[in-house]
Amino acid sequence: MIDIDLLFSGGTVITMDDTRRVIDDGAIAVRADRIVDVGPSELLALRYRSGRTIDTTGKVLIPGLIDVHAHAGHGLIKTMGMEQESHWEEIVNAAYTVGTTPEFWHAEAQLAALERLRFGVTCAVSLLGGGDTIMRTDDPVYGTAHCEGVAAIGTRSVVAVGSTRPPHPRTYARWDGGQRSERPVTFEDQLAVSRGLLDDWHSKGRIRIALLTPVLRDEHAKTMSVADYEAAVRQTQTVRALSREAGVIFTQDGHWRGSVQRARDIGILGTDALLSHAIDLSDEEIRIVADTGTRIAHNPSAIASILGRCPAVELLEAGAVVALGSDATAPDRSSDMFRHMQQCMHYHRTFFRDPSVLPPGKVLEMATIDAAKALGLDGEIGSLQTGKKADIVVIDMVRPHLAPFQMPAFRTIYFANGNDVDTVVIDGEVLLEGGLAVKADTNAILKAANREADALVTRMSLKSMTGLPDGFFGAARYPTARPKAE
The missing domain is CATH 2.30.40.10 (Urease, subunit C, domain 1)
Structure with missing residues (x-):
């Protein structure tokens, strides 16, 4: 024997x-x-x-289930400002650039990793920030705190770091006790921080690093200055070149409104590129994705999937790799990939009015072996x-x-x-x-999460964003505009 x-x-x-x-x-x-x-x-x-x-x-x-798109930080701001006149994105921007501390990122990383572990999610992608242009890459201390937190729980994590969209510099802040100090941060600063995290953490234990840049959509070409848009293209190409040189995944959050065609023209697609959301793609864009071997992170429970539809079925039929993501635990969902598999089936069956669409075995593939392929890890995990x-x-x-x-x-x-x-x-x-959990101290992790969430609310004067908004009860819809895509 x-x-x-x-x-x-x-x-x-x-x-x-x-x-x-x-x-x-x-x-x-x-x-x-x-x-x-x-x-x-x-x-x-x-x-x-x-x-x-x-x-x-x-x-x-x-x-082990695999979540190919989520955001670090979201675990401590669940639903905050989500339905108070749509302040969610404002809170994310302020919290992640000027309101958070290394202790926040460590506590949130542990809470998110513990939630994933409890739900059987053994590997996940976490963008170090929220939205497609809110990255906490002004200083390596935040990414380090996040990676250390996840490593202590023991789950696999692909931590995506990179730059924000021009104009630069952007204002970031750090806290020393109750004292806030601000400083301008350039693209070059963010690139240096991202390189440092790549050097320090990629393939260290169960941590991997991915690189990202903000998506460029039709509205950016129209609303940004010519100089800023050209700078955004150059910066995207610089980060993409680094991802190829380092052999790591390149990912982007929020593909929509002609962005896939722009990504092709900029030269950033390929089998090591993972595009998130990918809603309302044209037939040409579906073909571009399939022909370039670009991977898609489909988030059926996300707000983006309310505002538009990822043509996941059409992408699959064209030969593309489509994997499932949660889009993290905020503002209105969880890391439970069983929930997202079930949501995925009903979402597309409702669209086609056809219960034969997306058999259950396919969505399990999208959360296991196809997700592993999307991350270039199918030789190691996924089956x-x-x-x-x-x-x-x-x-x-x-x-x-x-x-x-x-x-x-x-x-x-x-x-x-x-x-x-x-x-x-x-x-x-x-x-x-x-x-x-066998080795994680669940009570200590929950206590730290509550402490850091409360500290953020106090630090940023967010108490008004934690109550019940008008229209919470008694009406068929809220009286005010709802959140934008996240």
Whole structure:
């Protein structure tokens, strides 16, 4: 018999491998950080001697879920200003550029990583800021605090850093106790900070760094000065060149209104480019995405998906890789990828008025193996098969809303939610068991999150943004304009 460290036995294994095997009474053998075998429980029990065996009878095993688009910082400002006369973007801009401290970014990173862990999300992309042009890259201390926070929880993270849209310089602030000091920050400053974070953190443990620039849409060509627009193009090309030189993912947030054609013309597309939202694309833009191999992060629960539609089905049929993102936990959603898989199906089925659109197995692919492809990590994660990283999620199916235990693949995708996750393993390390974090101090993380959120509200005088707005009760719609895309 072959010695291994960990054996999962008795559950239904949805492998997401090349043949999409579903193994009833299946088993997964793990040695160190890798899967060494996947197959019937009876066979693996004869083949391996395990240091620990976990009985997964009555449970479903899937690869770790992957969230390809989210924002760092959002976990501590959930719903704040979202429905108070649409102040959400103003709060994000102020908070992330002049209102936050390294302690804020550390506490938020830990809270977000803990939420993901609880929901079986083993890998996620986090933009270090909100919107497509609000980056906390004035000083490396903020990105470092974020990376340290995530690393302590143990989830995988792709941290996206980069520049803001011209004009520059932009005003940023730091806090020393209650004292605020401001300074102007140039594109060159942000590029230097991004390079530093890339050097310090890329491929350090489970952290990777991605690079980004703001999207350039039709309105920017019309409203920006000629000099600022030309500067934006040059800066985008500079950051894109660095991403190619470093061999890291290049991502952008908020593609819409002719932006894909502009991105092609600027020369930034390719298989290592990940475009988020991608709503209301033209037929030509769909073909551009497919022909260039550019990846799409589809966020069906985002506000952008209310204001426009990502043609995910049409992109898939054209041959593009489309993966699922949460768009983070603010202003009005969570990191629960089960929720986003279900939302994705209903969103597109409603559009086409056709319940045959997006079979459940496809949306699971979009949150596992296709998401891994979008990040260039499909050789390591995204499926349960020999040689890959041991990122495994175990779902407890012995629950009323998941019973009876028939058709487990359907039950998992249509009915499960993040709170049904029982066990999470990353790199062969058990990080969640019985629904509880193994090495993270949940109470301490929640206490720090509350402390830093309260401090931000006080620091930025945001108390009025935390109450109930007019129209919260008693009306069919709010009386004021709703938030812009985020």
